[in-house]
Amino acid sequence: MRTVIAGGHGQIALRLERLLAARGDEVAGIIRKAEQADDLRAAGAEPVVLDLESASVDEVAERLRGADAAVFAAGAGPGSGAARKDTVDKAAAVLFADAAVQAGVRRFVIVSSMGADPRHQGDEIFDVYLRAKGEADAYVSGLDALDWTILRPGQLTDDAGTGLVRLEAHTGRGPIPRDDVAAVLAELVDTPATAGLTLELISGPAPVSVAVKSVAGN
Numbered sequence: 001m002r003t004v005i006a007g008g009h010g011q012i013a014l015r016l017e018r019l020l021a022a023r024g025d026e027v028a029g030i031i032r033k034a035e036q037a038d039d040l041r042a043a044g045a046e047p048v049v050l051d052l053e054s055a056s057v058d059e060v061a062e063r064l065r066g067a068d069a070a071v072f073a074a075g076a077g078p079g080s081g082a083a084r085k086d087t088v089d090k091a092a093a094v095l096f097a098d099a100a101v102q103a104g105v106r107r108f109v110i111v112s113s114m115g116a117d118p119r120h121q122g123d124e125i126f127d128v129y130l131r132a133k134g135e136a137d138a139y140v141s142g143l144d145a146l147d148w149t150i151l152r153p154g155q156l157t158d159d160a161g162t163g164l165v166r167l168e169a170h171t172g173r174g175p176i177p178r179d180d181v182a183a184v185l186a187e188l189v190d191t192p193a194t195a196g197l198t199l200e201l202i203s204g205p206a207p208v209s210v211a212v213k214s215v216a217g218n
Helices: 011-022 034-042 057-064 082-103 125-141 178-189 208-215
Strands: 002-006 026-031 046-049 069-072 107-111 147-153 155-157 164-168 175-177 197-203
Touching (some): 026 034, 082 107, 125 147, 155 178, 178 208
Parallel strands (some): 002 069
16 A cells, blocks of 8 residues: 655654554655655655645646555644645645545545634634634545545644544544554554544544544444
8 A cells, every 4th residue: 555645754744654664555755855855764654855835736646646545744833823824734735635636546634633623713823723724624525536534633742652542523632642643544544434534533442443443333
């Protein structure tokens, strides 16, 4: 299986790349800076240098062609201003989804955020972020050509993963190690029966594979 990840140098993406490579999958990560390439190679991923804030749909689709799945894990980051929430968290997600459609990649997983909502009110940076993520989710979920799953993790931590999660349409707020987010993403990529679902994720009682099978109806 070949998976292409947008935001390939992100903390969750690097973890996901290691997991996919370790199980024998082919994985490529889209990065903005060539100097990030060695980190991806160390994770077992093929680095693809492409700036999603300036690339065309055709350029992105070319990098996606032949993939079995696409994962959008890019983000402007906590230090960025309101403008980049729009250009990365929203516009780059829309671009990546459109490119997946053009390239014929049906399986599409997007890493969103708990509380993401296109109607979210407020003018603080985090309010703008939640609106941008919500607008991206709404766009992706409207594309019939994609078998999409939207994952909304709770408060991200760098604690060691436990492999135990709560994955449901509505979990309530709570923390989740990035290790466990990556583990859930690795399962979701391989579980097309979760298509059409928007799922919240926090730490919980169920092993990752059990949690994913449960929401997939297995």
